[in-house]
Amino acid sequence: MRSSKRWGALAAGLAIAAATFTATTATAQTVPRPSCGNSVTVWGVEQNGNLFEYRHLAPETGDHNWGTKRYIGAGWNGTVLAGYGKTFYFVPEGTGELRRYQWKGEEWATFEGEQYEVIGQGFDRYIGEGKTLAAVRDRLYGIDDTGDLRVYKQINGEWDNADGEVIGTGWDVFDRVVPSSDEAFYAFDSNGDAYLYEYNSYTKRWDTQGLRIDSGWGDFTNIATAGSGVFYATTTDGLLLWYHYYAGWANDGIPRQIGEGWNDTTILLNVGACAPHPG
Numbered sequence: 001m002r003s004s005k006r007w008g009a010l011a012a013g014l015a016i017a018a019a020t021f022t023a024t025t026a027t028a029q030t031v032p033r034p035s036c037g038n039s040v041t042v043w044g045v046e047q048n049g050n051l052f053e054y055r056h057l058a059p060e061t062g063d064h065n066w067g068t069k070r071y072i073g074a075g076w077n078g079t080v081l082a083g084y085g086k087t088f089y090f091v092p093e094g095t096g097e098l099r100r101y102q103w104k105g106e107e108w109a110t111f112e113g114e115q116y117e118v119i120g121q122g123f124d125r126y127i128g129e130g131k132t133l134a135a136v137r138d139r140l141y142g143i144d145d146t147g148d149l150r151v152y153k154q155i156n157g158e159w160d161n162a163d164g165e166v167i168g169t170g171w172d173v174f175d176r177v178v179p180s181s182d183e184a185f186y187a188f189d190s191n192g193d194a195y196l197y198e199y200n201s202y203t204k205r206w207d208t209q210g211l212r213i214d215s216g217w218g219d220f221t222n223i224a225t226a227g228s229g230v231f232y233a234t235t236t237d238g239l240l241l242w243y244h245y246y247a248g249w250a251n252d253g254i255p256r257q258i259g260e261g262w263n264d265t266t267i268l269l270n271v272g273a274c275a276p277h278p279g
Contacts, residue, residue, distance in 0.1 A: 031250040034228045036060050036274040039067065042232060043268040049077040059226060059274065062242035062256030072103065079127050082268035083135040090116070091133070096124035119154070132177045136271045141179045147172030149185075151201075167199060168206070175218070181227035182276045192218025213245065214253065222266060226273040238263035246277055 040059035044052050051074070055067035078093040086103040098120035102109035111117040126133035126142035132149075134141045140152040142164060149171045150164030171177060174187040174195075185197040194217045198208035217223065222234040229245035233255070240259030244250035 031244060031246050031248050032277060034060050034230050034244060034246070034274045034277070036226060036228075036230065040226045040230075040269065040273045043080075043082050044262070045076050045080050045266045045268065047264040049075050051076045051080070056232075056258065058258075059230060059242075062244065062251075062258055064256075064258045066259070073108070079133060080266065080268060081133065081135040081140075082270050084137040084270060084272050086270075087135075089135055089140070091123050091127060096122045098123040120152075120159070130172060130175055132171075132179075134177075134179045134271075136179050136181065143171045143177055145172060149177075167201075167204075168197075176223060178223055178225055178231075179271070180225045180229070181271050181274070184229075186213075186223075186225070186231075188217045188223070190218070192216050214249065222262075224267045224269045225271060226269045227271045228274040228277055230274045232258075232267055232269060234262045234265070234267060240267070 036059035039055045039057050042054050042056050044054065046052070050071055052069055052071045054069045057063075057065040057067055076090060078095075079091040081089040083089060086105070088101040088103065090099045090101060091097065092099070097118055099116040100119050101116045108115050123133060123142070125131075125144045128145075131145065132141065132143040138153065142150050142152070144150075147170050148166050149168035150166050152164045153160040171187070173189065175190050176188040178186045178188075180186060183199040183201060185199065187195045187197060189195070192215055193212055194214040196208055196211040196213050197206060199205075200207050217233075219236065220233040221236055222232075224232050226232070231243040231245070233241045233243065235241065238261050239257055240262045241255035242258045243253075243255050
């Protein structure tokens with residue numbers, strides 16, 4: 001089912017038969033509610049480089065309920081990632097320099113007089129169409145044009161492996177990959193089909209590979225996750241939509257419209273904002 005049909009169903013308020021969804025789509029009653037607390041902070045980087053934070057007050061249900069939008073920075077032209085505990089990673093446009101920033105709630109922390117610390121070089125290899133650079137808690141994931149999926153971890157301020165540990169190959173077949181909590185990866189191909197992968201870092205094996213969970217995801221301008229299958233996606237006309245997946249899609253896969261006017265904005269989420277489902 002194409003995403004445009006989903007938006008039409010959402011706007012019309014119609015119930016869509018389960019047969020129009022993929023076989024893995026479950027009814028809303030079978031999908032447990034995620035545990036995200038009272039709010040999830042959605043950060044946005046506008047086309048002019050301004051960075052804002054905006055608290056979504058209903059992340060567990062997808063209701064249209066927001067706090068106050070607040071701008072916290074400027075000059076963020078490039079690739080921006082939101083990490084754990086209000087840590088941000090930034091690769092300035094035209095460079096491969098990886099910078100780490102720490103937002104303290106009212107101001108930015110300083111590192112030897114600077115607002116950031118440089119923690120890596122050459123990360124522009126993961127930036128561009130069909131590539132991935134993502135932060136999940138204390139880890140960074142990268143997919144370059146070779147299709148290798150690498151994980152970077154820091155221990156006491158030093159990289160465990162400066163070249164990144166290769167945990168997968170052949171990922172260049174996907175247009176977009178969204179790493180999530182519990183070592184889950186959501187991959188989207190050129191047809192808009194969505195696939196679930198699950199990695200086990202203890203056994204160094206993939207427990208789930210290429211499980212097709214949906215279709216119609218090809219038209220979104222942004223797809224981000226707060227963890228535990230909670231997705232925020234933006235459309236070309238600026239709508240912000242909420243989805244929840246856990247062995248099936250909440251609300252029969254029909255998104256909840258939670259925002260408007262998100263055109264030309266890149267959305268960022270802390271992947272650990274929603275706690276993992278039990279079991």
